[in-house]
Every structure is written in C-alpha cells, then in structure tokens.
Amino acid sequence: MFIIVVLLLTSSVATSTYEPLRIHVISAFGPLPLPIQDSLIESLESLSTSISVLKDSSRIEWSEIIDATSEYKQISWIYALSGQFEENLHVNGKRIDEFLNAADFLIVMQRNSRACGKDSTLLASAKPYFDGGQHKRPRIGLMNVCVDSPIWKEFRAHVDLFRHEILHALGFGTFYAGDSDKRGPPKEKHAWQTERGVKVLRNRTFLDFSSSALKEASKHFGCPKLKGIEAENDKKIHLNEYVYGNELMTPRLSNTKNFFTFISASILEETFFGAKQWYMVNRTAILAEQTAYWYGKGGGCKFAQGSCHEFIRHREKASQTTFPFCSRVINNCINRDGYEERLSTYCRKNHINKAIATAVSDDSAYRSCPFDEDFLNDSLPPKFKATVCT
Numbered sequence: 038m039f040i041i042v043v044l045l046l047t048s049s050v051a052t053s054t055y056e057p058l059r060i061h062v063i064s065a066f067g068p069l070p071l072p073i074q075d076s077l078i079e080s081l082e083s084l085s086t087s088i089s090v091l092k093d094s095s096r097i098e099w100s101e102i103i104d105a106t107s108e109y110k111q112i113s114w115i116y117a118l119s120g121q122f123e124e125n126l127h128v129n130g131k132r133i134d135e136f137l138n139a140a141d142f143l144i145v146m147q148r149n150s151r152a153c154g155k156d157s158t159l160l161a162s163a164k165p166y167f168d169g170g171q172h173k174r175p176r177i178g179l180m181n182v183c184v185d186s187p188i189w190k191e192f193r194a195h196v197d198l199f200r201h202e203i204l205h206a207l208g209f210g211t212f213y214a215g216d217s218d219k220r221g222p223p224k225e226k227h228a229w230q231t232e233r234g235v236k237v238l239r240n241r242t243f244l245d246f247s248s249s250a251l252k253e254a255s256k257h258f259g260c261p262k263l264k265g266i267e268a269e270n271d272k273k274i275h276l277n278e279y280v281y282g283n284e285l286m287t288p289r290l291s292n293t294k295n296f297f298t299f300i301s302a303s304i305l306e307e308t309f310f311g312a313k314q315w316y317m318v319n320r321t322a323i324l325a326e327q328t329a330y331w332y333g334k335g336g337g338c339k340f341a342q343g344s345c346h347e348f349i350r351h352r353e354k355a356s357q358t359t360f361p362f363c364s365r366v367i368n369n370c371i372n373r374d375g376y377e378e379r380l381s382t383y384c385r386k387n388h389i390n391k392a393i394a395t396a397v398s399d400d401s402a403y404r405s406c407p408f409d410e411d412f413l414n415d416s417l418p419p420k421f422k423a424t425v426c427t
C-alpha cells in the first residue's frame with residue numbers, strides 16, 4: 038500500500054515543471070573568509086544535486102532585492118556567486134540581468150552584527166523573503182553569517198551549516214497564510230518523567246507540513262503511534278534537538294555529521310501553497326545520509342515520546358544499550374554563562390570530566406539528560422563542555 042501511494046505522488050508532480058535548483062548568492066560585503074566561502078560553494082552544489090524547484094519564468098528583479106532588504110538600496114557594486122563562478126557586478130550593468138536571470142533562487146547576504154552579538158553561539162541565520170503572493174514561490178532568501186564568531190575556530194561542519202541555512206531560506210516549515218489544512222497537530226501537554234520517576238507536565242509543539250515526514254519518523258524510531266514531528270519551539274522551523282539529534286534541521290549542528298534525511302526532505306516538499314509543490318527532493322541523492330542517520334534509530338516510542346530516564350530504565354531492564362544516553366549517576370558540572378550548574382549525569386564510562394548532562398536548547402531545556410560521552414564530544418559546541426564540580 039505504501040509503495041502505491043509513493044508512486045501516485047511521484048507521478049502527480051511531473052518532473053518537466055521542475056529543474057535542479059540553481060542558487061545564486063549576492064553580497065554587498067564581498068566573499069566570506071576562507072574556508073567558510075568554500076563551504077558555501079560546496080553546499081550550493083550539494084543542494085543543486087538533491088533539490089529540484091518549480092520553474093518560474095519571471096526573473097528576479099533588482100527592485101525585489103531592495104524590497105527584501107533596504108541594506109541594498111544605496112549599493113552600486115555587488116559580489117556575485119553562481120556555483121564556482123564569482124564576479125563583481127554593477128547593479129545597473131547588463132551582466133546583472135543575466136546573472137539574476139540564470140538563478141532559480143537568490144541568497145542575499147546581510148551583516149546583522151546585532152543578532153550576532155546577542156548570541157555568541159550563533160554562526161548564521163537565514164529566512165525566506167516572500168513577496169505576498171506575486172510569484173508562485175519564494176525566490177529570495179536572506180542570510181546573515183556571523184563571520185567574527187570565535188566558534189568558527191572549533192566548528193567543522195561548515196557545509197552542513199550552509200545546507201541548514203539554505204533550507205531555512207527556501208522556506209522549510211515556514212507557515213504561510215492560507216495553509217491551515219497543512220497545520221501539524223496542536224500543541225499538547227505531555228508527562229516528562231524525571232530522574233526520580235516523578236511525572237511533570239510539559240508543553241510539546243509539532244511542525245506543520247509534516248504528514249509524510251511523520252511516516253518517515255515513525256519508521257526511523259520504530260514508533261507507529263508517533264503523534265507528529267516534534268518542533269523545537271513555537272516558531273516551528275526546527276526539528277526538536279532532543280528527539281532528532283544530528284538530523285540536519287535541528288537547531289544545533291553536530292560538529293561531525295548532520296544528516297539530510299527523508300524526514301526533512303518531506304517537510305520541505307510539503308512546505309508550499311498554491312496548486313503545485315515548490316520543491317522536490319531526489320531521494321537517491323540523499324539516500325546515503327538517510328541510511329547513515331542513527332540518532333534514536335529503532336529507539337521506539339519510549340525514545341521518541343518519552344523521557345531519557347524512562348528510556349534508560351526500559352533499556353536496562355531489557356539489557357540493551359541506552360545510547361545516546363548513559364546510565365550511572367555521577368555529579369558533574371557545566372559552566373553556563375559564568376554560572377556553575379551541578380548536574381546529575383549517568384555514565385558507565387569513567388571519563389566524568391568530559392561528560393555532560395543537559396539537552397541544549399530552548400523548549401527542551403527541561404530535558405536534562407545524561408548523554409554518552411562519545412556522543413557529546415562530537416556534538417556540543419566547546420562552551421558546553423562539562424568539568425568536574427569544584
């Protein structure tokens with residue numbers, strides 16, 4: 038039955054109206070510093086291979102760029118990047134028309150030093166610019182890169198960062214008026230079981246545009262009764278960090294590999310309004326990532342919907358691994374913005390000075406969990422490294 042549904046869906050969006058996504062970039066600030074710039078180029082190539090876009094015959098006009106961001110109003114020259122090719126173009130020149138004409142989607146670089154200064158862990162952010170429905174789909178995205186962040190020195194997953202940001206720019210999960218039928222399940226209360234077994238009521242939010250993604254996630258976790266794709270918070274543009282770990286569209290990137298899976302691919306494809314979907318993701322191109330995505334795989338509903346403490350107890354009873362969590366109580370400390378916070382962590386391993394016991398983000402902050410040291414060493418930015426309590 039499932040195979041039949043897939044075939045029908047595929048045939049209903051004839052590939053002739055879709056073409057490999059050509060993303061061009063313009064910047065009023067010149068190229069990014071190396072090697073960040075090389076990673077941006079690599080991410081453009083990677084996404085062009087895996088994503089096709091609905092053809093839109095009307096070209097992007099310079100006036101639209103100014104509407105999208107007033108920063109470009111007074112600009113005469115821009116740095117322009119298309120694939121491996123880069124050049125400086127005059128905004129009134131002939132070449133700019135050709136450049137914009139050849140793009141399916143344009144990333145406009147911004148310098149928002151206020152946003153960068155507000156969050157020292159922020160490396161980049163991006164969002165779509167939508168013109169209120171004049172065109173079939175968004176064609177411009179705005180991206181801010183915090184080039185001065187000290188995190189770049191330790192950060193290695195540059196290409197994944199740009200893939201993540203570009204998906205935001207394309208509109209991933211962004212709700213548009215008129216799409217009420219594509220809303221995810223409503224926000225709900227759920228019982229989070231603490232380390233001591235006490236149940237505490239917490240809020241849980243779900244992503245929109247996620248009916249196909251839900252099937253993929255159910256398969257991944259081995260949880261047929263999964264309610265929805267849990268979002269990071271009410272903005273609903275990220276998968277939940279605690280549940281989805283090193284998937285590409287969680288809010289914090291792993292420092293090793295972040296996987297563009299069928300879950301995010303399905304959400305991107307469902308994010309559209311109008312008669313035709315905006316994007317198609319080539320499953321063959323991301324199959325290796327889909328297969329390699331291991332976080333929570335086969336963890337069941339206990340992993341996907343319960344608390345780490347329940348999961349650990351359940352797994353220990355069955356003499357199964359508790360990874361990515363670990364399970365022997367050790368008191369450990371984390372320095373968070375100058376305050377030392379004592380955390381109880383479980384770990385079978387002896388390297389307690391490197392272990393850490395917290396989930397790392399917004400709405401998931403109550404999910405203080407004992408993660409395995411090996412997982413943490415690759416996954417957390419340096420400022421979250423734990424030390425032994427003093």
Ligand SMILES: [Zn+2]
Pocket residue numbers: 201205275287288
């Ligand atoms: Zn993000």
